[in-house]
Amino acid sequence: MNAFPAESDINKALELLIDYYKVPDSIIKGLFGKENYRKLNTIMADLGEKGINTRELARVLIIEKGAYLFSGSSKEVRALREHLIRQLPEDKLMDLYARNPDSKRNITSSAYMIRPLVQKKWVVGGTWPRDFTAALGFPVIFSGISIPKTSSTDPVMDIEARKKVPPLAPFQQKLKEKMLQVLNQEAEKTRCVVTLPTGGGKTRLAVESFIEWMQGPFSEGKYMLWIAQSEELCEQAISCISDMWQEKEFPESLRVYRYFAGKSIGEEQLIGGAVVASIQQLYTRLQKGDKVIEEIIKNCGAMIIDEAHHALAPVYSTLLEKAEELCGPDLFPICGLTATPGRSDGETTSLVNRFQAYLIEPELPETSSYKANPLQYFREKGYLAKPVHHIYETGRDYVVKEDDVEPMQNDLTPEFLETLANDEVRNRRIIERLLEISRGKQTLVYACTVKHAEFLSTVLNAAGRKAASISANTPKATRRMYLDAFKKGEIEFLLNYGVLTTGFDAPKTEYIMICRPTTSVLLYEQIVGRGLRGPRFGGTEHCTIIDFADNLLRLGKPLAYQRFHNFWEKGSAETAVLS
Structure with missing residues (x-):
C-alpha cells in the first residue's frame, strides 16, 4: 500500500465527507483553523482566484493530513469522528462497537456507544482505526500508516550479506586508494581529512574504505565509530554501511549500533562492529561515565567524523581528551569528512591542523580552469x-x-x-x-x-x-x-x-x-x-x-x-x- 494517498483515495474520501456524510461547514473549518482559513482566502483572492468553498477546503485538508486525516485527540478531529459515527445505521454502529468495546462499561444501547468510540485512543494503523475506516467506507490508508518493520530503528541491528551497488567513480576510486595507503602506512597514527564537494559521495567513499580496512578488526571485536551531527546523517550512514557490507560479500554479518536519539546499548550486546553516534549523545554519556561508550572507545579501530568542520567545537575536544585518557596518546585512526565549496580554505587548513592530518582531496587534470574552479570538473x-x-x-x-x-x-x-x-x-x-x-x-x-x-x-x-x-x-x-x-x-x-x-x-x-x-x-x-x-x-x-x-x-x-x-x-x- 502506498504511504501517500493516491488521487483515487483523495476523491473517494472527499465524496464520502461532503456528499454522503455531509460533514458540516463548521467542522471542516474547525479542523482547518479560522485564521488559516482567512489567510488562505486572502492570498487566493490576491492571486485572482475565487474564494475557497467547503468542498475545496475539505480536499485541501485530505491532501494536507493524508493518512492521518482522522488521527489525534483534538476536539476538532473528535468532532469529525463523532459526526461520521452518528451517520452509521444502528446495526453497523453496534457491530463496530462489538469489535471495539469499552472495557470498563457494559453498554447495550446504541445511543451510548457513540461517545466511547469517539474517545477511543487512535493508534495509527491499529485495529480501531482500521475498523473505523472500513465501517465508514474510507480507503484503508486513512487508518494511518505505522512504521514498517523495514524502517526499524532498533539500537542494534545485524547486516547480512549481498547487495549490489554501483561501482565508485574513477575520482572516488583514486581517493579510496589514497585513504587505504594512509591507513596501511600510518595504522593507529593515521590522521586524515577527506574533502569532496557536496554531492560528491564522501559518505560512500569513507564507508567503503573503512569497512574493507576493518574487516579483520571487526572479527576481533573492534569498533568503527562513525560520528555525525543529526539523526538524519546517522541514518544515512547506517544505510550506506548496510549497502556496502552486503555488496562486498563478506562471509560474516556486521553488527551496527545506533547510539543517537536517546537509544541505549547494553554491555551484553557488545561484540564489535560499527557504532553510529551523534556527537551530542557521545558528549552527554561520556560526562555521565557511560561504561558502554568507554568500552567502545577502548576497543575503537577507527573514528570517522562526518561534517568534520564541526570538530573545531569544544565538545570534540572533550571526546578526544577522554579517548586519550582511555587509550593513550596514539589513539586510533581518525578521519574527518568535509565539503568545502563556499567556505574559505582557511577553515579546511584549521581542520587539518586540528588533527595534524593528511589532506586527501581529488586529483584533477592539470588545467588552469580546474585549478581556478575545481567544481567545474565535477x-x-x-x-x-x-x-x-x-x-x-x-x-x-x-x-x-x-x-x-x-x-x-x-x-x-x-x-x-x-x-x-x-x-x-x-x-x-x-x-x-x-x-x-x-x-x-x-x-x-x-x-x-x-x-x-x-x-x-x-x-x-x-x-x-x-x-x-x-x-x-x-x-x-x-x-x-x-x-x-x-x-x-x-x-x-x-x-x-x-x-x-x-x-x-x-x-x-x-x-x-x-x-x-x-x-x-x-x-x-x-x-x-x-x-x-x-x-x-x-x-x-x-x-x-x-x-x-x-x-x-x-x-x-x-x-x-x-x-x-x-x-x-x-x-x-x-x-x-x-x-
Whole structure:
C-alpha cells in the first residue's frame, strides 16, 4: 500500500465527507483553523482566484493530513469522528462497537456507544482505526500508516550479506586508494581529512574504505565509530554501511549500533562492529561515565567524523581528551569528512591542523580552469548538477535590529524570521513564483518557520499543486512517508523548516526555493547541497536555486548567498525585481 494517498483515495474520501456524510461547514473549518482559513482566502483572492468553498477546503485538508486525516485527540478531529459515527445505521454502529468495546462499561444501547468510540485512543494503523475506516467506507490508508518493520530503528541491528551497488567513480576510486595507503602506512597514527564537494559521495567513499580496512578488526571485536551531527546523517550512514557490507560479500554479518536519539546499548550486546553516534549523545554519556561508550572507545579501530568542520567545537575536544585518557596518546585512526565549496580554505587548513592530518582531496587534470574552479570538473563530467542561481527581489524593506541577530548561531533570530513569515504581501509573491515552476518539477522549499511551511503548503494544495510540509515536529513515520512520496514524484513541492539540510537525499530535485534569509554560509551550503547530485550519480544536469531576497536594512553582515558568486554557473545569475 502506498504511504501517500493516491488521487483515487483523495476523491473517494472527499465524496464520502461532503456528499454522503455531509460533514458540516463548521467542522471542516474547525479542523482547518479560522485564521488559516482567512489567510488562505486572502492570498487566493490576491492571486485572482475565487474564494475557497467547503468542498475545496475539505480536499485541501485530505491532501494536507493524508493518512492521518482522522488521527489525534483534538476536539476538532473528535468532532469529525463523532459526526461520521452518528451517520452509521444502528446495526453497523453496534457491530463496530462489538469489535471495539469499552472495557470498563457494559453498554447495550446504541445511543451510548457513540461517545466511547469517539474517545477511543487512535493508534495509527491499529485495529480501531482500521475498523473505523472500513465501517465508514474510507480507503484503508486513512487508518494511518505505522512504521514498517523495514524502517526499524532498533539500537542494534545485524547486516547480512549481498547487495549490489554501483561501482565508485574513477575520482572516488583514486581517493579510496589514497585513504587505504594512509591507513596501511600510518595504522593507529593515521590522521586524515577527506574533502569532496557536496554531492560528491564522501559518505560512500569513507564507508567503503573503512569497512574493507576493518574487516579483520571487526572479527576481533573492534569498533568503527562513525560520528555525525543529526539523526538524519546517522541514518544515512547506517544505510550506506548496510549497502556496502552486503555488496562486498563478506562471509560474516556486521553488527551496527545506533547510539543517537536517546537509544541505549547494553554491555551484553557488545561484540564489535560499527557504532553510529551523534556527537551530542557521545558528549552527554561520556560526562555521565557511560561504561558502554568507554568500552567502545577502548576497543575503537577507527573514528570517522562526518561534517568534520564541526570538530573545531569544544565538545570534540572533550571526546578526544577522554579517548586519550582511555587509550593513550596514539589513539586510533581518525578521519574527518568535509565539503568545502563556499567556505574559505582557511577553515579546511584549521581542520587539518586540528588533527595534524593528511589532506586527501581529488586529483584533477592539470588545467588552469580546474585549478581556478575545481567544481567545474565535477559539473562537466556529470557528477554534480550545474547550479543556476536566481535572485528574486521582493522590494520589501525590514529593519534588522541588534536583537534580530544571534551571534552564537551566526544567523537571524527565529523572531525575525517569524516577522517575514507573517508578511502576507511577501507570501503572495512567494506563491506566485512557486506557481510559475512547471508541473512535475521536484522542488524543495525552505520556509521561515514551521507554520510558514505549513501555510505555503496549504496554499499550493488549494491552487491544485500537490505539496506537503515537514519539520522537526513531524512524526518520524510521517516524515519518511512524505520524503518517499517526494522522491517518487507523488509530491511536487516539499516545504520544510529546520530539517532537510543534511542527511537527505533526493537526487531528482530540480528547484530549491530559499524563502528564509540566512547569514550562515554553512547552513546555506547545506541547503544548496540538496540539489547538487549530477546525472552520473542519479541526479539532474541542472538545479535552479531561487533566493527570495528582501531589503534588510542595517544588517551588519552579508547574506550567505552573496558569498557564493563564484559558485554558480557562469552567466546563470538572474534577478527578478518586484515593486
